Amino acid sequence: MATKDSSSAADTAGTKLFTRAEVAERNSNTETWIIIHNKVYNVTAFLNEHPGGEEVLLEQAGKDATEAFEDVGHSTDARNMMKPYKVGKLVEADRTQDEKKNKEWSNDGSSGDNSSCRRT
Numbered sequence: 765m766a767t768k769d770s771s772s773a774a775d776t777a778g779t780k781l782f783t784r785a786e787v788a789e790r791n792s793n794t795e796t797w798i799i800i801h802n803k804v805y806n807v808t809a810f811l812n813e814h815p816g817g818e819e820v821l822l823e824q825a826g827k828d829a830t831e832a833f834e835d836v837g838h839s840t841d842a843r844n845m846m847k848p849y850k851v852g853k854l855v856e857a858d859r860t861q862d863e864k865k866n867k868e869w870s871n872d873g874s875s876g877d878n879s880s881c882r883r884t
């Protein structure tokens with residue numbers, strides 16, 4: 765019963781961190797959270813608006829929907845649409861080793877090493 769939002773962990777950038785167990789509790793149609801690429805989304809308000817229907821989201825409620833999400837081949841538009849629903853990320857211990865772990869779509873952690881792009 766100590767799970768008020770007061771003491772949720774946050775990383776150095778102030779992003780809230782959740783465990784998979786915490787996300788798993790939000791698995792109903794009154795509170796629908798999903799994990800995609802180690803990020804946590806509250807899609808409750810999006811259920812009615814999802815072009816793919818609410819059922820598929822509810823099926824994934826509380827779970828890691830990365831594979832299902834990628835299987836559909838969501839458009840760039842869809843990926844942009846996700847942003848407002850992001851509530852945080854998984855704690856480091858609960859993250860999967862995504863192939864793209866250093867290359868997320870959001871442009872944090874850019875390596876900036878493109879010195880060989882332009883040969884003269």
Ligand code: HEM
Nearest residue numbers: 815816820821824829832833836837838839841842845846
């Ligand atoms: C916040 C997360 C999500 C957003 C913003 C989102 C958004 C969208 C959008 C905009 C489309 C229309 C097609 C496109 O532009 O790609 C779409 C289609 C679809 N989505 Fe999602 N989606 C999300 C999560 C998911 C998840 C987790 C699943 C699977 C469990 C899923 C399953 C589908 C399916 C099956 C379609 C295809 C519908 C069709 O072609 O008739 N979506 N979604």
